[in-house]
Amino acid sequence: MDIEKVNSMDFGEFVDVFGNVIERCPLIAAAVWSQRPFSDLEDLKKHFFAFIDALPQSDPTSIPGAGAGQPLYWDPETGQEGILRCHPDLAGSELRRGTLTAESQREQSAAGLTSLGADERLRLAELNAQYRARFGFPFVLAARFSDRAAVSRELARRLLCPSAQELRTALGEVKKIGSLRLADLLRADPAKP
Numbered sequence: 191m192d193i194e195k196v197n198s199m200d201f202g203e204f205v206d207v208f209g210n211v212i213e214r215c216p217l218i219a220a221a222v223w224s225q226r227p228f229s230d231l232e233d234l235k236k237h238f239f240a241f242i243d244a245l246p247q248s249d250p251t252s253i254p255g256a257g258a259g260q261p262l263y264w265d266p267e268t269g270q271e272g273i274l275r276c277h278p279d280l281a282g283s284e285l286r287r288g289t290l291t292a293e294s295q296r297e298q299s300a301a302g303l304t305s306l307g308a309d310e311r312l313r314l315a316e317l318n319a320q321y322r323a324r325f326g327f328p329f330v331l332a333a334r335f336s337d338r339a340a341v342s343r344e345l346a347r348r349l350l351c352p353s354a355q356e357l358r359t360a361l362g363e364v365k366k367i368g369s370l371r372l373a374d375l376l377r378a379d380p381a382k383p
């Protein structure tokens with residue numbers, strides 16, 4: 191798909207195609223559509239990321255200690271933390287139930303997370319739960335740049351980071367995931383974050 195094709199899309203088509211560039215955040219694609227035309231893939235990416243960067247960090251709707259669950263779709267009132275909460279755990283219950291988005295399923299599968307042994311799955315589930323309890327959002331990592339051993343290692347390491355730093359790191363991972371998804375859609379070089 192070239193950029194002319196992207197620029198010619200009506201609202202509905204654009205949101206259909208780009209609605210999951212940011213996991214379960216079709217409203218971000220909806221906002222980006224209104225900024226067309228785009229000059230190229232980089233420009234399109236810039237608009238997605240600028241939208242995220244302009245959001246408030248915290249989620250005033252979250253209740254501290256309530257362990258906010260995963261929403262079906264992003265609510266703009268929940269800001270950047272809300273975007274993180276739309277991400278399914280890596281090797282978590284959504285993967286087991288088969289309810290991941292097609293993109294997430296491919297990414298988790300590429301990192302080998304669909305074929306973990308019971309012990310590895312349990313260890314990741316424990317680390318994911320500790321991470322969510324500490325930060326109030328799930329551990330987010332661009333799985334396609336990782337593998338099963340690196341995922342647990344990175345999770346254990348980031349669990350010890352300060353919250354403000356972790357929010358920034360996690361949003362950086364959201365952008366890496368979005369870059370890869372956009373590159374796939376425009377068939378550019380997907381290896382470039």
Ligand SMILES: NC(=O)N[C@H]1NC(=O)NC1=O
Nearest residue numbers: 278294297330331332333
């Ligand atoms: N939790 C988390 O990082 N999930 C995401 N990572 C990724 O590469 N795809 C996802 O769905």
